[in-house]
Amino acid sequence: MGLMIISIFVFLLPAFIHMSSWDGGRYLATLPDITGTWVCADHQNWDGRTYYIYFEIRRNKNAVFGRIRYPWGERKITRADFEGNQFELYDQTGNVVFVGERFGAELHLVSKVGPQKGKPRIAKLTNNFHIPDPPFPLPLPALKKIPQTGEAPAPPMGWSSWNHFADRIDDKTIREIVDAMVRSGLRDAGYRYVNIDDTWEGVRDGKGEISANSKFPNMKALADYVHSKGLLLGIYSSPGPRTCAGYEGSFGHEEQDSKTFASWGIDLLKYDWCSAGLIYRSEDMRAVYQKMGEALASSGRKIVFNLCQYGQRDVGRWGKYVGGSLWRTGPDIENSWQSVSTIGFSQTKWTQFAGPGHWNDPDMLEIGNGALTLEEERTHMTLWSMLAAPLILGNDLRHITPETLSVLTNREIIAIDQDRLGKQGYRLYADGGIEVWKRNLINGDIAFAVFNRNDQNRQYTLSFAKIGLLEPQASFRDLWRQTLLHSSGGVMKLNVPAHGVVVFRVRATEKSSSATERE
Ligand code: GLA
Numbered sequence: 001m002g003l004m005i006i007s008i009f010v011f012l013l014p015a016f017i018h019m020s021s022w023d024g025g026r027y028l029a030t031l032p033d034i035t036g037t038w039v040c041a042d043h044q045n046w047d048g049r050t051y052y053i054y055f056e057i058r059r060n061k062n063a064v065f066g067r068i069r070y071p072w073g074e075r076k077i078t079r080a081d082f083e084g085n086q087f088e089l090y091d092q093t094g095n096v097v098f099v100g101e102r103f104g105a106e107l108h109l110v111s112k113v114g115p116q117k118g119k120p121r122i123a124k125l126t127n128n129f130h131i132p133d134p135p136f137p138l139p140l141p142a143l144k145k146i147p148q149t150g151e152a153p154a155p156p157m158g159w160s161s162w163n164h165f166a167d168r169i170d171d172k173t174i175r176e177i178v179d180a181m182v183r184s185g186l187r188d189a190g191y192r193y194v195n196i197d198d199t200w201e202g203v204r205d206g207k208g209e210i211s212a213n214s215k216f217p218n219m220k221a222l223a224d225y226v227h228s229k230g231l232l233l234g235i236y237s238s239p240g241p242r243t244c245a246g247y248e249g250s251f252g253h254e255e256q257d258s259k260t261f262a263s264w265g266i267d268l269l270k271y272d273w274c275s276a277g278l279i280y281r282s283e284d285m286r287a288v289y290q291k292m293g294e295a296l297a298s299s300g301r302k303i304v305f306n307l308c309q310y311g312q313r314d315v316g317r318w319g320k321y322v323g324g325s326l327w328r329t330g331p332d333i334e335n336s337w338q339s340v341s342t343i344g345f346s347q348t349k350w351t352q353f354a355g356p357g358h359w360n361d362p363d364m365l366e367i368g369n370g371a372l373t374l375e376e377e378r379t380h381m382t383l384w385s386m387l388a389a390p391l392i393l394g395n396d397l398r399h400i401t402p403e404t405l406s407v408l409t410n411r412e413i414i415a416i417d418q419d420r421l422g423k424q425g426y427r428l429y430a431d432g433g434i435e436v437w438k439r440n441l442i443n444g445d446i447a448f449a450v451f452n453r454n455d456q457n458r459q460y461t462l463s464f465a466k467i468g469l470l471e472p473q474a475s476f477r478d479l480w481r482q483t484l485l486h487s488s489g490g491v492m493k494l495n496v497p498a499h500g501v502v503v504f505r506v507r508a509t510e511k512s513s514s515a516t517e518r519e
Helices: 002-020 172-184 221-227 254-264 274-278 282-297 310-321 338-342 347-352 373-387 402-408 410-418 508-512
Strands: 036-044 050-060 063-070 073-084 086-091 096-103 107-112 120-126 156-158 193-195 201-204 211-212 231-238 268-272 304-308 324-328 359-361 391-393 426-431 432-442 446-452 458-463 491-496 502-505
Touching: 002 254, 050 073, 050 120, 063 086, 073 274, 156 231, 172 193, 172 221, 193 268, 211 254, 221 231, 221 254, 231 254, 231 347, 254 282, 268 282, 274 282, 282 304, 282 310, 310 324, 310 347, 338 373, 347 359, 373 391, 373 402, 373 410, 373 432, 373 446, 373 502, 410 502, 432 458, 446 458, 446 491
Parallel strands: 156 193, 156 391, 193 231, 231 268, 268 304, 304 324, 324 359
Antiparallel strands: 036 050, 036 120, 050 063, 063 073, 073 086, 086 096, 096 107, 107 120, 201 211, 426 432, 432 446, 446 502, 458 491
16 A cells, blocks of 8 residues: 555656646646856867857746856847747847757757857866956046047048958958059058958067067068058957957056057057956947047047947947048958848938048948849948948958949049038938938038849939939930930939949039928
């Protein structure tokens, strides 16, 4: 009898356990347990350090939460969904950031966002492990207005390593890019900066001096080479202890680094928020940037200050007061029409902040990186020029097609970008996927661009009354196709290719007698 009671109890025990964990209609006991701290030794950086990603996953009843710590900062885990053994981790933006499955003491994960999308990773369970705390914040200067630390009378034009090369950039490749810039005519078309983005950094010596890692054996010699070709050299750092790729940042070494950069002959610094977000409050961002602005100002060299904090905290209002000549207005661009068009067409709120010497930066170009059609590349180039945006190429210039080169060197489009009035263009109106944009130019000319965001070619009838002009006497030149655009009856019939653009320039003499400006 006793044995029978015991075996009934043992038989029913799992059901009791299930029942006791019944919560909100779900048997939690049936969900895979992914709680704990997991460490992923992702890869080794060029400075010899390991790039770690930590996952701290907790559960309270059926709510899963926690954080993912990268060298560049953190994502909050706000939710997990389970299906069979698989799970999806969501972050604070509501996006799935990882999908995965537990295998014993390992989580097998795949990234769902960012440049590492699709990359598989393994994180191992660790016991009694605490994610390292970030350092304490350092004192920050009282806010004031300092002048630009470098000169950018027109939006800077040049090239940067990140979009195409990411961490596969080194001294030899930079020299080849420099040679290609000269050979291709890009330098003579106005592209002057050659910018080394993240992953050049080595470690600091006993005195705190930073040096480059083994990919860049002699920065000064490289700068001399760049200068000898009539070009300028840009470099990259962060106000945090780590850059976004997990390399050494300038935290606590702002003055020292700006002097080092000056001694190497650096002409531009891109300063990327990254891990500063783990240390400083976001309301201190302006002071954090001012700290480096002041350091650059006393470095003994004119160094253009390129702010990169993804458009946070209304940077358009203060970027120029911390010494900045350009500031990013949003997230990282990706090599796709979706990314280019979403970023490019959503810049309206920044328009008022651009002006000679200080520019809104919707991010570097993806032209020539293989994902865009010719029409999309023309749209990218035109839109950035209407926006008075920096034209920083992001492709492999050593292997550039004649078609891409012709897009990048269209002098009439570049002239719109570089126009010295420095007034950013804006959307006049949008109409069924057609967007009509206008930019006023210094000699009184006006550039008009008619974009077609639809997936099909469109015939669009542009009304002069609607864009504030009376019917012109002359025809206009299509700046991409170099054909004439004729008008009659107060309208112009345009064929605008799918994802393409027709852009033309109205001469001051042409519009002066007839234009009715309405802005
Ligand atoms: C951030 C920036 C990018 C690039 C990378 C380098 O994501 O926004 O432009 O500089 O860091 O790690």
